[in-house]
Amino acid sequence: MKKIKTNILNPISSSQVEYLKNTFLTIENGKISSISKETKTSDFSDHSDCICIPGLIDTHVHLSQYFIRGSHSSNLLHWLNTYAFPEELKSKDLEYAKKVARDFFKDSVRKGTTTSVIYTAPFKQACETAFQIAREIGVRAIIGKTMMDCNSPDFLLQDTEVAFKESLELFEKWNNKTKLLEYVFTPRFALTCSSKLMQMTGDFAKQNNAYIQTHLSENHEEIRTTLKLFPDCDNYTQVYEKFNLLGPKTILGHVIHIDDNELDIIKETGSKIAHCPDSNFFIKSGEFPFEKIKNKKISFALASDVAGGTSISMLNVMKMCNYRQQNYIVSPTEAFYYATLCGAKVLGKEKIIGSIKVGKDADLTFIKIPEIENKEKENILSELVYLGTERKIKATFVAGKPVFQS
Numbered sequence: 067m068k069k070i071k072t073n074i075l076n077p078i079s080s081s082q083v084e085y086l087k088n089t090f091l092t093i094e095n096g097k098i099s100s101i102s103k104e105t106k107t108s109d110f111s112d113h114s115d116c117i118c119i120p121g122l123i124d125t126h127v128h129l130s131q132y133f134i135r136g137s138h139s140s141n142l143l144h145w146l147n148t149y150a151f152p153e154e155l156k157s158k159d160l161e162y163a164k165k166v167a168r169d170f171f172k173d174s175v176r177k178g179t180t181t182s183v184i185y186t187a188p189f190k191q192a193c194e195t196a197f198q199i200a201r202e203i204g205v206r207a208i209i210g211k212t213m214m215d216c217n218s219p220d221f222l223l224q225d226t227e228v229a230f231k232e233s234l235e236l237f238e239k240w241n242n243k244t245k246l247l248e249y250v251f252t253p254r255f256a257l258t259c260s261s262k263l264m265q266m267t268g269d270f271a272k273q274n275n276a277y278i279q280t281h282l283s284e285n286h287e288e289i290r291t292t293l294k295l296f297p298d299c300d301n302y303t304q305v306y307e308k309f310n311l312l313g314p315k316t317i318l319g320h321v322i323h324i325d326d327n328e329l330d331i332i333k334e335t336g337s338k339i340a341h342c343p344d345s346n347f348f349i350k351s352g353e354f355p356f357e358k359i360k361n362k363k364i365s366f367a368l369a370s371d372v373a374g375g376t377s378i379s380m381l382n383v384m385k386m387c388n389y390r391q392q393n394y395i396v397s398p399t400e401a402f403y404y405a406t407l408c409g410a411k412v413l414g415k416e417k418i419i420g421s422i423k424v425g426k427d428a429d430l431t432f433i434k435i436p437e438i439e440n441k442e443k444e445n446i447l448s449e450l451v452y453l454g455t456e457r458k459i460k461a462t463f464v465a466g467k468p469v470f471q472s
């Protein structure tokens with residue numbers, strides 16, 4: 067058993083957060099076994115200079131693009147062709163893929179993220195390596211090999227059957243075979259995937275209750291080209307609906323330029339959205355219709371989208387979430403909720419992670435806050451969202467195990 071003295075900052079809902087000052091937390095068998103104001107022993111680790119928050123959750127991130135963070139471009143398709151695709155090719159080399167994966171996961175735990183939903187480069191070895199390193203470091207991750215079988219540069223293009231078969235093999239080898247790792251079927255987006263590939267993927271994932279991730283309506287040019295390729299569909303969302311790719315375990319990245327009919331399809335199918343504010347800003351994709359999607363009660367959560375996003379830090383993403391809205395005000399409470407408990411809900415894991423509660427897994431991030439004893443809940447929360455990237459992360463735990471300590 068592990069006992070820790072700390073100050074718990076816990077998300078309750080999009081409008082509520084609780085703050086438990088000088089509290090004792092115990093961890094047994096990877097789970098939180100008690101939270102109390104008092105302790106009878108003096109045998110505890112003292113993190114009372116920190117806030118303890120639930121481990122941050124990144125619902126959409128491209129591991130193999132980690133080294134090209136900050137490569138500026140004026141739009142998505144130019145950025146993909148100039149930076150992302152050539153960089154993903156480098157992960158064909160096993161040593162390079164290992165280095166990217168190791169640096170990615172190390173940085174991610176150093177920045178307080180405990181769960182990531184990941185796209186790797188379209189090479190089986192690159193995905194396999196990402197799983198192995200995730201297991202070695204001890205993070206929680208849902209990982210998929212990007213699939214692309216048309217309209218792509220030759221160096222990334224895969225044969226349809228091979229793209230699918232490799233994904234199937236990775237799914238069988240890694241999905242739920244260890245406690246913290248799962249597979250996600252990953253057709254990149256409709257522009258680079260054939261009808262056959264999307265249909266096979268949708269049908270298999272549905273039959274096997276597997277996760278699916280893809281991109282939807284990020285950029286105007288992307289949407290125009292997609293609709294030309296699928297003239298029988300009235301809108302982009304219908305393309306994914308047609309090929310059985312939508313459902314409660316589907317995570318759609320971006321979803322910016324979207325109409326009410328499309329949002330109705332997303333809602334009816336129970337599909338989820340990964341909102342990537344830093345990326346949407348950086349490559350000028352547009353403004354996520356935050357208020358509209360929230361009012362429709364479609365489930366969404368925050369994501370870094372590195373390397374469309376510049377930083378893997380979900381503390382940065384929380385800040386960007388408010389900056390990126392022209393009119394809607396995202397409160398610190400709300401931004402915190404979308405990076406923690408709501409992320410867990412998007413993944414259907416809110417009973418296991420996302421908040422600090424007896425019985426849940428101990429996925430925890432400890433962040434040093436100067437003069438913490440003199441600060442109130444509201445100041446601490448605002449400091450977390452707007453100054454979080456400048457604060458020192460002292461430790462990150464996944465299922466009770468330290469994966470990072472400074």
Ligand code: GUN
Nearest residue numbers: 128150254255281371374
């Ligand atoms: N759409 C298709 N692929 C990508 C990608 O790698 N990054 C982003 N931001 N959008 C995409």
Ligand code: FE
Nearest residue numbers: 281319371374
């Ligand atoms: Fe993306």
